[in-house]
Amino acid sequence: MSTHPRILIVDDDPIVADSLADFLTHEGFETATANDGTEALQAIGPANAAEAGAVGAQGQAGPGTFGVVVADMNMPRCDGMELLKQLRKQHPSIVPIVVTGFGKIEQAVEAVKLGAIDYLTKPVVDDELRIAVNKALRQHALLDENQALRSQLSQRYGLDNLVGSDYRMQKVYDLVEAVAPSRTTVLIEGESGTGKTMIARAIHTLSPRRAGPFVTFSCGAIPETLLESELFGHVKGAFTGADADKPGKILAADGGTLLIDEINSATPALQLKLLRVLQEKQFEPVGSTRTTHVDVRFVLATNQPLAQLVEKGTFRQDLYYRINVVNIQVPPLKLRLGDIPILADHFLQKYCKETGKTVTGFSRETLEAFQRHHWPGNVRELENAVERAVVLCRRPIIELADLPETLLNPALAPGAGSAGWAGGGPLNGSAGFLHVTALEGGWKPTPLEEALREPEKEIIRAALEANQWNRQETARQLNINRTTLYKKMKVLGLEGVA
16 A cells, blocks of 8 residues: 555546556556546545545545646536646645646646646656656645644644633733734734733734744844844945845745834834834835835734823824734733633643653642742743743652742842732732831821721732632632621722722
């Protein structure tokens, strides 16, 4: 039994079809026949997958995996040219060879444009057919390999790689799926480390541009003097050191997607040039008067709210409205506490696979430390913490001792004094708030219960919001029972707030 994909012979003359099939069978290939293009497409099936009912060598065509189609040009119902069009549209990995009794240059050129790897005239010479089939099979193998690689990229960078069940992330997933098929400009806003680049990659991977390049450009990582040159490219002699022409990131992304990260750091001059290329899809490289046209889908990301920068006058208002077509807000990890165990397990599996170690999970104390931490570095910080723990862990589960010091001692973490709910005990992350509230403007004689009322209300409100008003989880994190939480919500006027 040959390991080659099957070859489908399509000809309305059964004698010719059987003759070609017989020759190829003796050459060691598995073949099947069809009388015209319509019958051939039915034989290939919608998925071109091996199914029950496929027949062996020289049999009538049934559903199965075909790598090569040898098709006559002149047939009733669906001729060879129409068959080529349908194969290109529905089954791009199948390589066609066309055969005709009336050789015409124009027809041959059109067939090659539609994907035919060879064009043979009747009567077909055995050696020519053998060479054409072997060439077609090699091409089919390459196309299959490319498809497999694209599938791996889709698994690595597609929507399935974005982890989280928080309702805020569900909104992000919905937006990604909705906007990916279009050419619409997307603005992704979120703190550093929240996964903006992964979301941009998912948009590209789910789009019709997935076979094109995905190029990233960070405004904050390049010196201001080189920003325009790196993005738009330059010509030889444009400035000192420009010894040769250099294509920029925009040209490199032609036919694909360009992610411009940290757009909030773009200079005023760069903002102006970006406005034009976003509107007209054309630009001039630095030092050139030649206009270059491109087909690029733009995705922009910022770690600062652009609306606030517009109000301050540091970001162009017209550019803001041009890029803010579809806005995806990525929530910080401190507002996704319920996703922390899911993300931690995801990273645990990833780094166990990479390191070859067997670590089954996290101790209860470790998970509690994860929940208490305020995660200034967001998902990136969590991933780094889990990677470190997997590398250093010597036990079946990750313990507190395997965590970085910043998780065990929050005072050492950058931004540890920042306000906000961190998912810990009643006063975690709130001492500064209590101090300011009680002593602002000097001490005024106040009953302690009254002085603590407003801070307690804000702490409980922050905890409820962080847990999407899940009272049971909020009570657990505050280390009080649920009944006590209900009573406090009623006394503090938080019952009907959600």
